[in-house]
Amino acid sequence: MAFITLNTRKLKENFDVLNTLFQANDIEWAIVAKLLCGNRLYLEKLLELQPKQICDSRASNLEMVKKINPNVETVYIKPPPKRSIEKIVKYANISFNTELETIKLLSKAAVKQNVIHKVVIMVELGELREGILGESLIAFYEQVFELPHIEIIGIGTNLTCMYGVLPNADKLIQLSLYKQILEVTFKREIKFLSGGASVTIPLILNNSLPAAINHFRIGETLYLGTNVYSNSLIDNMHYDVFKLYAEVIELHEKPMIPSGEMGLNLLGDKTAFDPALEGSINYRAIIDLGLLDIEAEHITPLDSRMNIVGASSDMIVIDLSQNENQIKVGDLIAFKMNYMGILRIMNSDYVDKKLE
16 A cells, blocks of 8 residues: 655754744744645644644644644634534634625624634735735725624735735735725724745745735645745755655566557547657556556656656556666655645545654
């Protein structure tokens, strides 16, 4: 059985680098845990880092977080679906919102459960995912802050996650101005300006982050150590907190190019091959992992001499060249993954989860 490992030492070292950076800039930050897909073993290790807040986009995952540590503050980071309101109020201390009718339902559920539910209002700054338009913000805010058992603690925005719109000083200054307008209009302090995600960290590093931005939501950089802006590794951070291992279930010398009349593959594509490979023979290994678990483009063998040359629903084929490492059936091949690769593997029940 294929398995993924979490290196707890490297996770802590990445956390410490980020924590030092944010503390030095008077920024509060939350860990985005949705990558872990509610896995109890990994969440326990994450919570040992003692984060102030844990964010997720699934109420069931926040329920698991609360089972492990009822005292950690939890954040539901997408507009709540109406059919999940009761559960969200029960397991999320805070939710991100863009719909007035939804917040009214949150208010009713909070009254029923006798809790104060905190909300962050998300503002559209060009990514065209969640967020209300700036010209609607004053009217929206006015209706929300009067609702019982609802406390507005901030406004925020999301960038990059769908279309790749990058955060910059101008966009985040715009968010800061919205905060100022609301505070002057309603004479109420807005505690958090949540304008930061992993992709916004470079603005701290190059001293271009507007001073009013005081809250970040961090996932990818914690787990992969990446400067998302440039797709590079941040100093003193690790890219390999997670590793994937898959067992070789077949290994033979085979031609590099298939023979026979070619049709469409499983994905509906017609595969092209380099004619220069005609007649070449290499060692090819099949591993116990397939498209059911992960798309091949999201994983890369740690050994640079190995290349993924094909995949089907439950098998991936690796070109070992002349097999200089003397790999044999039963051996494990190790892979690094990008963010989406880890997410897909974590969501697969067919891949075991272990600690390293």
